[in-house]
Amino acid sequence: MALAARLQRFLARKGILYTDLPVPQAADLGAAVIASGQPRSDFVQATVLIDIGGALMVVHGLDSALDLEAVFQLTGRRMQVLTGRQTMRLFGDCDPGFVPPIGTAYDLPVLVDDDVTHTGRVLLTGGTDHGVIEMDGRDFRLALAGARHGHLVIRGQGNGDRAALSLDEVADKLQRLYRLPPMPALALRILRLTADSEATARQLADLIELDPSLTAQIMRYARSALFNYPGQIHSVQEAVTRVLGFDRVAHIAMGIASVRAFDVPRKGALGMDNFWRHSLYSAFVCQSLALHCGADKALAYLCGLLHNFGLLLIGHLFPAEFEELNILHADNPEASMHSLEQQVFGHARDEQILAVGHGAIGGILHKLWQLPDAVVKAAAMHQHPGYHGDHETYVLIVQLSNALLKPRGIGDEFNPDDTSTRMEALGLAPEALADLEREIDRVAPDLDALANSLSS
Structure with missing residues (x-):
């Protein structure tokens, strides 16, 4: 028997x-x-x-x-x-x-x-x-x-048990095992310029204009219906001074220049097309949320724009596994990305460090690139509900932004989110989100067009 x-x-x-x-x-x-x-x-x-x-x-x-x-x-x-x-x-x-x-x-x-x-x-x-x-x-x-x-x-096939690694161990192993891409020179120069309180719009424009492609993308951004500027814009300096402001131009330019460090396919749920769409929507939403909860809107924009860079690093270092992750994501849209990453990267000893998730990996890369601490923390912890600690407001803003974008099919995971708890933690009223939803509807065509131009 x-x-x-x-x-x-x-x-x-x-x-x-x-x-x-x-x-x-x-x-x-x-x-x-x-x-x-x-x-x-x-x-x-x-x-x-x-x-x-x-x-x-x-x-x-x-x-x-x-x-x-x-x-x-x-x-x-x-x-x-x-x-x-x-x-x-x-x-x-x-x-x-x-x-x-x-x-x-x-x-x-x-x-x-x-x-x-x-x-x-x-x-x-x-x-x-x-x-x-x-x-x-x-x-x-x-x-x-x-x-x-x-x-x-x-x-799909399971991978067995995995031992947990601390972020310090992950950072150490990443640097020893893999050739991490340095921040591109132009992005690094823009970052250093943003740290200079005496920097001028002319200096920023001069840097951007060293790169014709970047110049064209910044001009397209400034002329979009996102900002409804009524006049003509003929230069990057005018885009900075009349429309976008120093911080926004610097941040979008730094993001565009930084992405060039990675070789990632355009197509697929996790490809470059959807990466840019997610990043631009998230940056817009994070900046809008910051206005309602007393956070720095420029810093919130940068947190939203760069929080998913860990996915690009994984795609750059492990193209075969990144393709597998894309397939798993398509077959399991309700599963959390963190669980899918454990599924793909938990089986081989050296790759096990990537099972901590793309958020932590992105945070490590941002720290190595010496980005602001809030950007590092927002990237590292955006996959961790219930986070409490340094720069908690910016982590919550990114998490809430991702939750609000999920019903629109934007982002890399679609498991349910505790939106009300995050709203309460940020002191947001329901009517504030209703206004934001209308704003997203208004700018969506322009964000989609910009995302398409940036990924091409």
Whole structure:
């Protein structure tokens, strides 16, 4: 018999039918799956989680990796995976490593991934190392009656456990293992000019005009309907003094020049086209939010513009893995980017440092490039809900900006956000956001056109 005693009694009591499929004694579930000769895609597995509120089982496909952020979004609980020893204390009648994905038989609350709820046939371990069992999908769902359902996984091959690294360790490893791109010379000169309180619009214009392409892009920006300037603009200096202002010109010019350090494809959800669209919208929204919460609008603009540079660095250093990340993102639009990055970069020892996420990677790059501390922190922490610490206002502004842009299909992840909490933390009233939404609608065509010109 391929069933643990407690599971066997549960199924008999419920009148649930199953077929026993004996296999030679196996060392683990993976070996049992192979020995069964059955399609791996038909198997489901159990992942047992725990927090101070107790244990919880998540049932999902064998060829999927659990997204803990999705579990949090569904339950409001920050949970961690039980160790093998802890798990076997709950499943004392089962062989080690063979946990039946029917938590109801063991009085555990259960979450079920949406993919499992639509299967017509299910294969699973019954708790022993010498067999698997087959069930009709309807019977399996009956066995899990009362479970909650949701999209809980990242589809694709899992990567196993990973040890956490501190940001200092990540920064050290990045510099030792990879040739990080230096800030382009023109961007560096613009950055240094912004640090000079005596710098003039003429000096900034002279720098920008060293690059004809950058000059054309700044002029196009100044002439756009974003600013509704009624007169003619004939030079970069006029764009600075009459329309855009010193800080805005400096920041957009620095962003354009900095992007040239990276070789990243244009197309795809994470490609350069969408990067620029996300960055320009985010910069606009961050600057607008800053006006409502007493933050420096120029600094907020720069935080929004540069917060996603970590994605460019990953694409530049690891083009093959970046393409894989693009594919995973397309297949799992509800999954958090942080979870997808762990999926792609958690398997190889040297690349494991990138599993901390593109936010942290971008923050490290900004720090190496000596960008303002608020920009560093906004990039490093924009993937971390609930952040409290230095430059918290700018982190919250970037996070809220991303949340507001998600319904428009702008950004690199679309899992739900706690928008109201961030609004409250920034002291924003609902009517302020309504006004901002109307402003975004007004400038959207111009932001889209500018993004297209910058990525081409």
